[in-house]
Amino acid sequence: MERYKGVTVCEGVAIGPAYVMRANKEKTRFTxxxxxxxxxxxxxxxxxxxxxxxxxxxxxxxxxxxxxxxxxxxxxxxxxxxxxxxxxxxxxxxxxxxxxxxxxxxxxxxxxxxxxxxxxxxxxxxxxxxxxxxxxxxxxxxxxxxxxxxxxGDDEPITDEEPAVKDDYPYILVAGSLLPSDVIELERDRVQAIVTVNGSPTSHASILANMMDIPMVVSVPLNLEAIEDGTPIYVNADTGEIIIQPDVDFTEEAKKSTDPSKYELQRAIGMETKTRGGKHIDLYANIASVVDLKMALKNDAEGIGLYRSEFIFLDRPEPPSEDEQYSVYKKLLTVCKGKPLTIRTMDLGGDKRVSYLEMGDKRGLAFSLEHQELFRTQLRALIRASIHGELKIMYPYVTSAEEVMQANSLFGEVKWSMLSEVGSTNIPQGIMVETVKAVEQIDRLVDHAEFISIGTNDLTCDLYGIDRYERANPSIDDDYAKLFMTIRNVVRTAHKAGLKVSICGELAARRDYASRFLDTGADCISIAPSKVLLMRDHIINCCW
The missing domain is CATH 1.10.274.10 (PtsI, HPr-binding domain)
Structure with a gap:
């Protein structure tokens, strides 16, 4: 039994056989x-x-x-x-x-x-x-x-490709280092944990593993040549501890300590998300596909707080048609079976670029208003689909009340033109508060929205002036005091206007911040589907 210590990237505990991703062998090419x-x-x-x-x-x-x-x-x-x-x-x-x-x-x-x-x-x-x-x-x-x-394009490849894992068993991935493309190509339901010799918590590979909720430990001083595929490995990513070839007694105890936790989480299905002190909060999920939606429902999410519609616009030579969009939205609402679904209108612009449009420098709602035909098509598809479930729509990256007023007006025009087709459907319209400009205008914005979602990822970047992937930055106070004060003020203003507020983003999924989000008075937390039961279990046992 060999013990090692590394740096935690994403928490979790796993025990299973190793699959070692070995470096490609270099071949001599030319002198x-x-x-x-x-x-x-x-x-x-x-x-x-x-x-x-x-x-x-x-x-x-x-x-x-x-x-x-x-x-x-x-x-x-x-x-x-x-x-x-x-x-x-x-x-x-x-x-x-x-x-x-x-x-x-x-x-x-x-x-x-x-x-x-x-x-x-x-x-x-x-x-x-x-x-x-x-x-x-x-x-x-x-x-x-x-x-x-x-x-x-060559007749003979110069390097050896790393063979894929052919067997279907779950495994612990062990590697010298991983690149972002290595992580995103992993099958999440098979990879129990990741252990690397090199790497850091700030690498994009580590950030992706965290987003995919894969327990990961980096900077572990392993000798990969001494580890064969199938070697039993115990990974405690909560503490950074790695054990190679744990003995039988340890393995049995480890299995007992990890398996019941899954059972306990399953017991949280059907339970109200309420603290010991009686504070209730809605627990929703963020999704980008029907696969995500099915996982969210399997984990008993009470609704969908964010569907990222922009992904049906990306990676294609032309925009999706109204019928194509309608089909997607109808499918989502049908699978939801009456649970509320909030669809964010296309958040394009900035980093999210498409080849079939002049991009300019606008993003989010401003971008949609600049491309009104595209926006009208999406609104028509959403309104048509609304008869199939409980739909809400939400405008992204809002920077001014004027933008929201213009969007509401456009939505009203489109809806009126479809009155004979779908009748007088009620579709609440909300906004995302994820910019400093939106925070500064919150007193006006609440007059033009029916609900609010606070996006912590972009809002954190805008408040602190950082890149969205930076984890350690001297401009961020240790406990995000400025962010939580901002959220509390937005919630207070929204509640005075009779609006509910949800929180989404990476911080919202952190259990160590759950009590602080409860303190803000927010009505809902919307997180990754894989983290719904973990968060519910944590809140149920919270003394707030």
Missing amino acids: EDDDDAVMSAPGRVQTELLRLERALEKTRVRMDKMVLDAGVKAGTDAAQIFLMHQLVLEGNEFRNLSRICIEEGRMDAIDAVTHTGEALASKFAEMEDDYMAARADDVRDIAREIITVLEE
Whole structure:
């Protein structure tokens, strides 16, 4: 029995067989003399430049799919990690440096991309800020995707692809390090936990694991060569403890300590989300797909506080038609079986870009109002679908009362034009408060909304002036006092106007902040489907 200690990324306890993701074996490609001879052949430089350009374009297409997959598996924040990858691809630095390596360094396309990736990654890795240093893995991930595309065009691949896990058993993933694309491609129902030798809690791979609710421990000093696939491993991501080949007695005790917790959570199904002191709060889920919705209902979410509709607009050459959108919304409402469903209208702009529109600098509701035909089509589809369940719609990233008034007016026009088609349906319209501008205008905004949802992710960034993925930043006070004071003020103003307030975002899913969200007076918490029962169990046992 070997014990190790690492750094916790995402809490949880698991015991199971190891699957070791081993580094690809490097093959000798060319000697320097061979390089000169090969690259001096007539037209070879132009051939390699053409290979590079084609690979960059194909990688952009692959990244589009990765954005969509990330959004479906882990939500908007996960998708935006890969949207950031796209921005690197669309920029000139990676492309230009790779071209220089081919033209002046006499490298072929694969060597040029490898060299460029490591050079740019090294620049990030040398930065003193931990968050920025962790971006080195993002650059390596992009380089690996480009190299994969280049190799697919070769007769013989240069590197060995890591074989997929063929058996269907659940496993503990053990690796030297992971890149973001490694994590998002995992099958969540099979991966019990992740253990890595390298990595940090601020890497995008770690952030994705947290979003997918996979217990993870990094910086564990393991010798991967000494661990065979199938080796039993105990992972306590609550404490950072790892045990390789635990003995029989320990294994039995570990199973007893982990299995009942699942049973206890199942007992929370059907129970009211109420503290010991009698404080009730609605517990909803955030979703991006029907798969998410089914998990939310399985975990007894009382409703859906946020459906991210923008994902049906991404990764496609043209916008979805009204009928296509109607079909999606109808399906969601039907599966909900009467439970309330809040659909956020398309939150496009900023990092979430589509190829079929001029993007400009607007985001959220402002973007929708700038593209009114697209917005009208979505509103028509939503109104048609509303007869199939309890639908609410919510406008994203609001920055002014005028925007909301304009959206309400447009909604009224569309609804009136459909009166003979759907009758006088009642569809509450709400807003997301996730900007400082919205907070500053909350006294006016409550006059034009029927409910409010506070998005803690963007609001935290706007309040503290940080990147949405930064975890440790000197501008954030230790206990988010400024954020909670802001939330409390918004809730108080909304309640005076007779409006209910829900909280969504990563912080809302943290059990150590549950009592503080209860203190704000919020009426609802909306979190990832996988965390609903954990949160209910915590609140039920809370002394608030």
